[in-house]
Amino acid sequence: MKFKKNCRSVEYKTSGWKLSENRKAITFSDKKGIGRLKLKGTYDLNFYSIDQIKRVRLVRRADGYYAQFAVKADVRVKTKPTGKAIGLDLGIKYFLADSNGNTEEPPKFYRKSERQLNRANRKKSKKYRRGAKPQSKNYHKARKRYARKHLRVSRQRKEYCKQVAYSVIQSNDLVAYEDLNVKGLVRNRHLSKSISDAGWSTFRQWLEYFGHKYGKMTVAVPPHYTSQDCPKCHHRVKKSLSQRTHVCGNCGYTEDRDIAASLNILQKGLSTAGHAGNYAWGDLPSWAIGAILSSNGGSENQESPSM
Structure with missing residues (x-):
C-alpha cells in the first residue's frame, strides 16, 4: 500500500471496499494494490449494518496503519439535568x-x-547523509522511533483532554468557555510551545462532542477583556501577563486572575446561552454527522489538529 508523498490518509465512500462476512477483514477493489487487510481490535462492526457505514478511511500513523469507519448513528444519550452551569x-x-x-x-x-x-532527534540527524538518495535503513529506523515518541505524547494529551472534558460535561448542564484563536496565539514565539503543549483545541473538540452526545449546552464566548474586567462590578482593571492576581480598585474584589476570568466567561455564557450550538470554526464537526470508529476499538470525532 502506497500513499502520496505528503498524504497520510486515503478515503473511500460507499464503493471500492467490502467487509468480510465476520467483519474481521476488509478488501479494497480499486486496483491500487491494497487488497485484503485484517482488522485488529475489539470494536464489533457487526453491530452496524453496511448501509450505516458512509465512509472508510485508511490512516497512516507512526506506529502503523489504521482503518476508520464513519457510521451514521445516533450518539445522543439522555441524562438527568444537574442544574449547574460553569465557566472555564x-x-x-x-x-x-x-x-x-x-x-x-x-x-x-x-x-x-x-x-x-x-x-x-539528534540520533536521527546523525544518521542523515546530505545528498544521499535513498537514505540508509538506520536513518529511517531512527526517524520512525522519533515519530513514535511524538505520537505517544499526542495520544497522552488527547486522552487527558478527553477525560477532563467528560468530567466537566457530566457535572454541568451549561459550559461556557473562550472562543480562542489558537492558530493566532501560537504565533507568539515566547508562548507557542506552552500553548501547543496545553492542547486547547483538542479539549474544545471533546467538550463540544460530549456536550452534543449528552445534551448539554456548550457556549463559546468572545475572549475580549475576560481577564481584565472585574466579575463583581465590571470595572476594567488592566493587567500584564505577569500579574496573576485580580485586585479591583473600584470595589476591592480580590481573586486569582484565572478564576476571575472564568467568572466573566460564565456571565457571558449565561447571557448568550440562546446562541449555544454555533461552532466558531464554521463547519459542523464531523461527529455531528456520524461517529468515526477506528479499527482498534476507539472512537474519534475528527482528525486532531497539529497541536
Whole structure:
C-alpha cells in the first residue's frame, strides 16, 4: 500500500471496499494494490449494518496503519439535568480554572518528554547523509522511533483532554468557555510551545462532542477583556501577563486572575446561552454527522489538529 508523498490518509465512500462476512477483514477493489487487510481490535462492526457505514478511511500513523469507519448513528444519550452551569478559563499556569474556584494543573506531556524527544532527534540527524538518495535503513529506523515518541505524547494529551472534558460535561448542564484563536496565539514565539503543549483545541473538540452526545449546552464566548474586567462590578482593571492576581480598585474584589476570568466567561455564557450550538470554526464537526470508529476499538470525532 502506497500513499502520496505528503498524504497520510486515503478515503473511500460507499464503493471500492467490502467487509468480510465476520467483519474481521476488509478488501479494497480499486486496483491500487491494497487488497485484503485484517482488522485488529475489539470494536464489533457487526453491530452496524453496511448501509450505516458512509465512509472508510485508511490512516497512516507512526506506529502503523489504521482503518476508520464513519457510521451514521445516533450518539445522543439522555441524562438527568444537574442544574449547574460553569465557566472555564484555559491557560498556561493552569490547564483550566473554573468559576467554582477549582483549578487543574497542566500535565505538560511534551515538556516532560522533551529530553527524550531531543535525544531521539539528534540520533536521527546523525544518521542523515546530505545528498544521499535513498537514505540508509538506520536513518529511517531512527526517524520512525522519533515519530513514535511524538505520537505517544499526542495520544497522552488527547486522552487527558478527553477525560477532563467528560468530567466537566457530566457535572454541568451549561459550559461556557473562550472562543480562542489558537492558530493566532501560537504565533507568539515566547508562548507557542506552552500553548501547543496545553492542547486547547483538542479539549474544545471533546467538550463540544460530549456536550452534543449528552445534551448539554456548550457556549463559546468572545475572549475580549475576560481577564481584565472585574466579575463583581465590571470595572476594567488592566493587567500584564505577569500579574496573576485580580485586585479591583473600584470595589476591592480580590481573586486569582484565572478564576476571575472564568467568572466573566460564565456571565457571558449565561447571557448568550440562546446562541449555544454555533461552532466558531464554521463547519459542523464531523461527529455531528456520524461517529468515526477506528479499527482498534476507539472512537474519534475528527482528525486532531497539529497541536
